[in-house]
Amino acid sequence: MSENAITRRSFLAGSAGVAAVAAGAGFMSFGAWEQADASGTKDVESHTAYSLCNSCSSKCGFKGYVVDGKLTKMIGEPSHPHCEGTLCGRAYGYASIAYSEDRLTDPLKKNAKGEFEKISWDQAYSEIAEKVKSIIGSDGPEALAMVQDPRPSGSYYTKRFMQALGSANVYTHGAACNMSKNSGFTQVIGAGDYLADVENAKACMFIGRSYADAIRPSQLHALEKAHENGAYIVLVDPRLNNSIAFADEWLPINPGTDLALVLAMSHVLVDRGLYDKKFVSEQATGFDEWAATLGQYTPEWAAEITGLKAIDIERIAVKFAECAPAACIEPSWRGAYGCSYANSGETARAVACFNGLLGCWNQKGGALFSASVKAGDVDKAKFPSVPKVEAKIAGQSEYPLSLSGMGVNVYAAQLAKEGKMKGMFFYNSNMVAGYSNPAYLQECLANLELSVCIDVQMTETCHACDYVLPDTSYLERLELPEFYGGKIPAVAIRDQVIEKVHPNTKPVDQIFSELADACGVGQYFDFTVEELADAQLKTVGLSLDGLRACGVSTFPEKAFKYGSYPKWKTPSGKFQFASDACEKAGLPRTPQWLDPAVAVPEDGKSFRLIGGKQAIHTHTQTANSEPLMAITKQYGLERVWMNAQRAEELGISDGDTVEVSNEQHTGKVQVKVTQRINPDALYMPSHYGCSSKEEKTAYGVGLRQMDYVPFRIEPGYGGICSQEAVVTVKKVGA
Ligand SMILES: Nc1nc2c(c(=O)[nH]1)N[C@H]1C(S)=C(S)[C@@H](COP(=O)(O)OP(=O)(O)OC[C@H]3O[C@@H](n4cnc5c(=O)[nH]c(N)nc54)[C@H](O)[C@@H]3O)O[C@H]1N2
Ligand SMILES: Nc1nc2c(c(=O)[nH]1)N[C@H]1C(S)=C(S)[C@@H](COP(=O)(O)OP(=O)(O)OC[C@H]3O[C@@H](n4cnc5c(=O)[nH]c(N)nc54)[C@H](O)[C@@H]3O)O[C@H]1N2
Numbered sequence: 141m142s143e144n145a146i147t148r149r150s151f152l153a154g155s156a157g158v159a160a161v162a163a164g165a166g167f168m169s170f171g172a173w174e175q176a177d178a179s180g181t182k183d184v185e186s187h188t189a190y191s192l193c194n195s196c197s198s199k200c201g202f203k204g205y206v207v208d209g210k211l212t213k214m215i216g217e218p219s220h221p222h223c224e225g226t227l228c229g230r231a232y233g234y235a236s237i238a239y240s241e242d243r244l245t246d247p248l249k250k251n252a253k254g255e256f257e258k259i260s261w262d263q264a265y266s267e268i269a270e271k272v273k274s275i276i277g278s279d280g281p282e283a284l285a286m287v288q289d290p291r292p293s294g295s296y297y298t299k300r301f302m303q304a305l306g307s308a309n310v311y312t313h314g315a316a317c318n319m320s321k322n323s324g325f326t327q328v329i330g331a332g333d334y335l336a337d338v339e340n341a342k343a344c345m346f347i348g349r350s351y352a353d354a355i356r357p358s359q360l361h362a363l364e365k366a367h368e369n370g371a372y373i374v375l376v377d378p379r380l381n382n383s384i385a386f387a388d389e390w391l392p393i394n395p396g397t398d399l400a401l402v403l404a405m406s407h408v409l410v411d412r413g414l415y416d417k418k419f420v421s422e423q424a425t426g427f428d429e430w431a432a433t434l435g436q437y438t439p440e441w442a443a444e445i446t447g448l449k450a451i452d453i454e455r456i457a458v459k460f461a462e463c464a465p466a467a468c469i470e471p472s473w474r475g476a477y478g479c480s481y482a483n484s485g486e487t488a489r490a491v492a493c494f495n496g497l498l499g500c501w502n503q504k505g506g507a508l509f510s511a512s513v514k515a516g517d518v519d520k521a522k523f524p525s526v527p528k529v530e531a532k533i534a535g536q537s538e539y540p541l542s543l544s545g546m547g548v549n550v551y552a553a554q555l556a557k558e559g560k561m562k563g564m565f566f567y568n569s570n571m572v573a574g575y576s577n578p579a580y581l582q583e584c585l586a587n588l589e590l591s592v593c594i595d596v597q598m599t600e601t602c603h604a605c606d607y608v609l610p611d612t613s614y615l616e617r618l619e620l621p622e623f624y625g626g627k628i629p630a631v632a633i634r635d636q637v638i639e640k641v642h643p644n645t646k647p648v649d650q651i652f653s654e655l656a657d658a659c660g661v662g663q664y665f666d667f668t669v670e671e672l673a674d675a676q677l678k679t680v681g682l683s684l685d686g687l688r689a690c691g692v693s694t695f696p697e698k699a700f701k702y703g704s705y706p707k708w709k710t711p712s713g714k715f716q717f718a719s720d721a722c723e724k725a726g727l728p729r730t731p732q733w734l735d736p737a738v739a740v741p742e743d744g745k746s747f748r749l750i751g752g753k754q755a756i757h758t759h760t761q762t763a764n765s766e767p768l769m770a771i772t773k774q775y776g777l778e779r780v781w782m783n784a785q786r787a788e789e790l791g792i793s794d795g796d797t798v799e800v801s802n803e804q805h806t807g808k809v810q811v812k813v814t815q816r817i818n819p820d821a822l823y824m825p826s827h828y829g830c831s832s833k834e835e836k837t838a839y840g841v842g843l844r845q846m847d848y849v850p851f852r853i854e855p856g857y858g859g860i861c862s863q864e865a866v867v868t869v870k871k872v873g874a
C-alpha cells in the first residue's frame with residue numbers, strides 16, 4: 141500500500157458522517173412516499189406511469205405512483221439497464237421540482253432596466269422569430285447556436301429546429317463534461333467510449349471516477365460484485381472518494397498528472413515484455429513508434445510528477461498484466477480527464493493505449509464495445525427530412541479533435557463576445573454557472589442580439605438571457621423513446637406521470653414546434669410527440685402503447701458477445717497507438733507527457749482547485765431542491781476539503797471559515813480538514829455557490845468552483861480545462 145493509503149477499516153471508522161450520507165441519503169428510504177400513499181383512502185383516484193428520472197444523464201427508469209394527482213412513490217425499474225431496480229437519492233429529492241415554489245410559470249422578457257416581465261407565449265414566439273429572421277438575414281444561420289443537455293425529446297427537437305433554420309451549431313454540455321476523454325479515445329479506438337466489464341474483472345483501475353459518489357446505480361452494483369468476487373480495485377484520485385468501500389488501494393495522485401502514471405505503467409509493460417504481443421501485432425498500428433518513446437517514462441520519472449512511489453507504479457502495472465485480459469483502466473467520465481486539464485485528451489489516449497497493451501478489448505473482465513440499438517428511418521411523408529446543413533459546427537476547425545456531435549460550446553460563447561455569434565438558445569442547460577468563468581460567460585451572452593433560456597427554474601443562465609421560457613417538468617410530459625447501449629441494449633419511455641402543475645408551462649416538443657412555426661419552418665414539425673414516438677418504436681418492432689405499458693424493453697438478441705476484437709472505426713481501420721489527426725492538430729503522434737497549463741507555485745499557500753460530485757446532488761440543478769439541500773446542511777457538505785498537514789501549517793482547524801481566492805474570485809466557506817486528500821489539492825464540491833436569488837434554497841450556500849476557473853479551451857480537443865485553477869486559502873474566522 142502507498143504511504144497515504146488507508147485501510148478500509150480505518151476509512152469506515154474515520155468517516156461515519158460520510159458513510160451515513162451514502163447509506164442513508166444516497167439510497168433514501170421509501171418511508172416518506174409510502175406514508176403519503178398509505179394515507180390515501182380507497183376512493184382516492186390513483187394510477188401509475190413509467191418515466192425516466194431527469195436528475196442526471198443516466199435517465200434511470202421508474203414507475204411513478206400517483207394518488208389524487210400527486211406523485212407519491214417511485215420504484216426503480218428492475219429491467220432498466222442503468223438502475224436495475226435501484227434509484228439513487230437524487231431521484232427522490234429532485235422529483236419535488238414539479239411542486240417547487242421556485243418554478244418558472246410564464247414566459248419572461250428582460251426590460252430596459254434589466255428586470256424580467258411576464259409576457260404571453262405569442263409575444264415571446266413572435267419577437268424571438270423576428271430576431272431569428274433578422275440574424276439569418278444579416279449574418280446567416282451560422283450566427284445562431286443552441287446549447288442543450290442531451291435528453292430524449294430535447295436533443296431531437298433542438299437539433300431539428302436548428303437544422304430547419306440552417307444552422308449546424310447544436311452543442312451538448314460535452315466540452316464541460318467528457319469531450320476531451322471521448323475525443324482522445326476516438327483517436328485510438330475509433331469510438332468515443334467503452335464499457336468496463338467491472339463485474340467480471342480481476343483488476344480494474346478507476347482514474348478520477350467514483351461510482352459511489354457520481355452515481356449510476358448499475359455501475360455501483362457491478363463494483364460491489366467485483367469487490368465480492370475478489371477483484372483488485374485501485375482508485376487513483378487526489379481525494380479518497382467513497383468508492384473505497386469497494387476498493388483495495390488508493391493512489392492519492394497529484395492533480396493533473398494521471399498521464400504520467402499511465403505512461404509509466406505502459407513503460408513497465410513494454411520494457412518487461414508483459415504486453416499482449418498478439419493483440420499488438422494483429423490489431424494495432426503505431427506500436428513500435430510509441431514503444432520507442434516510452435524509455436524515458438520510468439516509474440521513477442513518474443514518481444516525481446505524480447507524488448506516488450515508483451515501486452507502487454511498477455507493482456500495479458505488473459499486477460494488471462498478470463490479470464489481463466480480465467483487467468482494464470475504467471473509461472472514467474469527467475473528474476480526471478473528461479475536460480479538466482490541458483493534457484486531458486492526451487491522458488485519454490494513453491489510457492486507451494494501456495488497455496491495448498493489456499489486450500483486453502471485448503474480452504471478459506476487460507474493456508468492451510457495448511451493443512446498441514437505434515430507431516430506424518421513419519415515414520418521410522409524415523416526418524419530412526430537414527435539408528442537410530453543409531456548414532461545420534462552429535469550433536470544429538479551431539479544435540479539430542473535438543467531436544462534432546458535442547461541439548465546443550464555450551467557443552460559441554467566445555464568438556458571441558467577439559460579435560460573431562448573434563443568437564443563442566439554451567435548453568436544459570445552465571452554462572453560465574456550470575462552465576468556466578461565469579462572469580466572462582455573462583459578458584458573452586450580454587453581447588448577443590438574441591438570447592433565450594428554456595428551463596424550469598430561474599437559473600444564472602436565465603438571468604443572462606433576454607427571454608426565459610418555462611418548460612414543464614419531466615414528470616409532466618411524454619418524451620421520445622430513449623435508447624440505451626450496454627451488454628443488453630434497451631429502450632425506455634418517459635411518459636407523463638402527473639398533470640401540469642402550472643397551466644402556462646409547455647413541454648419541449650410543443651415549444652420548439654410552435655417556435656419553428658413562428659420562424660417559418662413549421663412544416664418540419666407537423667406531427668405530435670406521440671406520433672413520432674410510436675413511429676420510432678415501430679422501426680424496432682415495438683409501439684408506444686406497448687412501451688407505455690411496460691416502461692422498458694430490452695433487445696437480448698442484440699446482446700454483446702465476448703471474444704472477437706472490435707471493428708476499429710479509425711482512419712487506419714486499426715487500433716491506433718499513433719494518430720495522424722493528432723499530429724495534424726499540433727500534438728504528438730503518440731501519447732507523450734504534457735504538463736497541465738497551470739502549475740501550482742510552491743509557496744506554501746497555493747492549492748490546485750479540484751471539484752467532484754456528491755451522491756445527493758447533480759451539477760447545478762439540484763441545489764435548489766429542499767430535501768437534498770437539507771442533507772447538505774445537516775452534514776456540512778458544502779465545505780471545502782483541505783489536507784490536515786497543510787491545514788496545520790496554515791493555522792487552519794476543522795470547521796474554520798476560510799477565504800478562498802485567486803485573481804478571478806474570492807469567497808468564504810467552511811473547511812473540512814482531513815487526511816483524505818492530497819496536500820496540493822483543495823476539493824470544492826461541485827454543486828454549490830448558486831448566485832440566482834430566485835433559487836431561494838440554493839442561493840448563497842457554499843462556493844462555486846467555476847468562479848475560480850479561467851476561461852481556457854484545451855488545444856486540439858476543445859474541453860473547458862475545468863481544473864486549471866490555482867487558489868490560495870487563509871483563515872478568516874473560527
Ligand atoms: N451524484 C452525482 N452523480 C452523477 C452526476 C452528478 O452530478 N452527481 N453527474 C453525472 C455526470 S454528467 C458525470 S460526467 C459523472 C461524473 O463522474 P465522475 O467523473 O466520477 O465524477 P467527478 O466527481 O467529477 O470526479 C470523480 C473524481 O475525480 C477526482 N479528481 C479530481 N481531479 C482529479 C485528477 O486530477 N486526477 C484524478 N485521478 N482524479 C481527480 C475527484 O476528486 C472525484 O472524486 O457523474 C454522473 N453521475
Ligand atoms: N458548477 C458545476 N459545473 C459543472 C458541473 C458541476 O457539477 N458543477 N458538472 C459538469 C458536468 S459533468 C456536466 S455534464 C455539465 C452539465 O451542465 P448542464 O447540462 O448545464 O447541467 P446543470 O448545471 O445541471 O443544468 C441543467 C439545467 O437544466 C434545467 N432543467 C432541469 N430539468 C429541466 C427540464 O425538464 N426542462 C428544461 N428546459 N430544463 C430543465 C435545470 O434547472 C438546470 O438549469 O456541467 C458541468 N459543469
Ligand code: SF4
Nearest residue numbers: 193195196199200228
Ligand atoms: S443515477 Fe440517480 S439521479 Fe441519475 S438518473 Fe439514475 S436515479 Fe436519477
Ligand SMILES: [Mo]
Nearest residue numbers: 316317318474
Ligand atoms: Mo457530465
